Amino acid sequence: MASNQPADPIPIAQALIRCPSVTPAEGGALGVMEAVLRPLGFTCTRLPFAEVDNLFARIGTEGPHFCYAGHTDVVPPGETGWSDDPFSGLVRDGVLHGRGACDMKGGIAAFVAGLADFLRANPNPKGSISLLITGDEEGPSINGTAKVLEWMEANGQIPDMALVGEPTSQTMLGDTLKIGRRGSMTARIALHGIQGHSAYPQKADNPIHRLVRVLHRLTAEPLDQGSQWFEPTTLQVTGFDVGNTASNVIPAVARAMVNIRFNDLHSSASLTERIQAALAAEEARADLEVSCSGESFLTEPGAFVDGLQNAIRRATGREAKLDTGGGTSDARFIARYCPVAELGAVGAKLHMVDESAPVAELRDLAVLYRHVLEEFLG
Structure with missing residues (x-):
């Protein structure tokens, strides 16, 4: 890839999808993450709890500390109905196919691509960036994010703010920003x-x-x-x-x-x-x-939410609706420690047979995540 070309999330997403990480199996997905994060300068720490493998990666030691949270585990694909191998990572007609393309390996890949572009333009960012990647979001959620946060607190790694990359957009990228959950x-x-x-x-x-x-x-x-x-x-x-x-x-x-x-x-x-x-x-x-x-939680509108809305505006030209609907997510654990919001791709095909995500949308999401980092650390 030429140095003046933006990082592409699609090869990363394909590599992740090809890992059969049906919860709680790691399936090689965290190895893929380590392989792309270490060359960017991240220190990677595997955190296994019971049968679940998790990853914490961080670059920088100063504040502000921005954390991106996501999960590489996926729900089972089911026995029948798929047009292609659910772990193929196939791209056809501008669409990425496979279990996790939408929820949320595609989103994680978009963040890594946006992160790479941000670091290339800002080799010495004013703060630090971490990723909390769990293998237990689709499972009981006992040995994943909650346990990693306990480890982070014990080791002085609690962030100042966190963004969960769940596919929370409704019909267009960036149309919804979740600031709480019931x-x-x-x-x-x-x-x-x-x-x-x-x-x-x-x-x-x-x-x-x-x-x-x-x-x-x-x-x-x-x-x-x-x-x-x-x-x-x-x-x-x-x-x-x-x-x-x-x-x-x-x-x-x-x-x-x-x-x-x-x-x-x-x-x-x-x-x-x-x-x-x-x-x-x-x-x-x-x-x-x-x-x-x-429990229910709410991140009150303020500097953090305003910064995320500014990033969405810059990347998409849209005014994001502040929302608290839907089910639960791992943000419920993070809210105990720091302000947290959720922002990701359109969740049209999550958990469905023939799960997929448009290639153009994932590339646009990478741009949006780069703007988010610029907003807080640029």
Whole structure:
């Protein structure tokens, strides 16, 4: 490549896609990352936790410290339906094909290409740049970003700001900038009654009736109307089971599962109290198990968000919508340590059969990421 030509993310993306890194397998993807980052001057550190391999790479020691976070693990391609080998990295008609092209090996490759161009123009940037690349984003998210952040904190590597490269654009590159995410929690309820014959209900205590009333208390009214940056909280009953095969038996236990996606007006603790109150109102004997995959978080608009919007404006001419929608991402872990936002390609084909990304879009994304680095470190 001639020195005056921009770095091309496509060969990097192809090399990553050709690594069968179905979560939690590393598949050689982190080796690809090390091979492109070390010649740029990065110090690379492998961080294995249990069966998950992760990578932390950094250039520079001074502040401000900008961190790019992403994942090389991918979801399984499935058994059938692909037009080509899902790990081929094939380019056809201006489109890159393969598992991870969209989510998010293409995005990581775009950042590396933009980073290479930035460093070529700024061989002595005023701060430092790191990459937190995990192999556990598509999996349980236990031994990936969360554990790497703990290591970073213990070793004085926490950044001043972080950008997660998830494919967050909606229809055009740079049309959306995620500055927060809703929290997500699941409650599993086992409500106990007294088993009996359905012809003699006075001798039994039907847990189904009590559980239905509990669920009605939880779903009858909206939890809120939304907040300044978040849409309304949603509570959905996602499971109901009594395991009863006999039509004339009142069961002893009824079970339900509830999933709540909540905004910044709530916490998992306050919502747990709400469920406990609904159970108490029915004088229910129940076991309640709650798991929270992440609390809601928000990076308030300010210097960091303004800088990202400026970069988007320079690269695309668009005004990015500030958004907090969607599911969860690893940004929920990073938000505990520093301001974080999410900016990446259009997520039209993520997790789909024949996952793909336009070549031109990935090259434009590399330009956008170069502008992001210029905004904060140029």
